[in-house]
Amino acid sequence: MTLSRHDDAGLVQAYLDHVRVEKRLAERTVALYTIDLNRLRQHAQEAAVALVDVQPTHLRRWVAQMNSQGRTPRGIALILSGWRGFYTWLVRQGLIDHHPVQDVRSPKVGKPLPKALPVDEAVRLAEHQEADDDPALEARDACITELLYGCGLRIGELVGLDVAASVTARGWIDREAGEAFVLGKGAKRRSVPVGRAALASLDRWLLARSAWAGNDPALFIGERGQRLTPQHIRVRLKRRSLMAGLATPVHPHMLRHSFASHVLQSSGDLRAVQELLGHANISTTQVYTRLDFQHLAQVYDAAHPRAQSRKPPGRSRG
Incomplete structure (x- = not known):
């Protein structure tokens, strides 16, 4: 088939036939390509330029x-x-000798916000009691939840806790002082406050733990007396969140995000949140200011009579 360089409609159709027949792309993908290339033709027509004469400057303007x-x-x-x-195909067909899209990039995708629970859901999860569980299991899982949410611990810091301080302990809780001493990223130690609710939960778990205890010094153990693994805690926490009726299954790091977000909402002290989380750089902690603003925006949208939420259009390929 003879292709004319300045027959925009013919070039587009020839390319679509190529991806459908020779590359055997799915019909949905071909349909999306058709929409994209018709949009390209429209931009070119408005700029009074043929598709083969499109330059990177045109494309950057259209992206903007x-x-x-x-x-x-x-x-x-x-x-x-x-x-x-499309332009790669035109080059291969010998219809153009430049590739205008090659160095054109889309805007940077912003980092997704960490997922944090609303305060009421975090409290509901912490206060939930599973009546059908073994009392010792319930006491252990409740204590795990309280420490993850109440102290903002990473899961590695949590599983590294021992019952008592020792030269080999990665972490422990000083119940008298109300502090947890943990080994964080980069082998950096830090201490974080342990609230009254978490300490009361810890006392209940230690009482129940004595029925299981073997020789393992770990604070959190299974029924066979061995230190819990991160995966085991993830499974138990997900189960607990579903049993508590939360809309979203909860994972350990979500409780750390919730801790940081809720402390920041209440105090506004970003530097203190950085210290509590054990972040080396304040820039890592600043993501929670975006979470805090997101919370304020949601309150505004729900409460202000002139508020209007807008969601930018997007799409995905199937």
């Missing part, structure tokens, strides 16, 4: 327009991918 209209960085990246494939 899509971004200002609220299209997501991921959505723009998918559109550029479709355009990139």
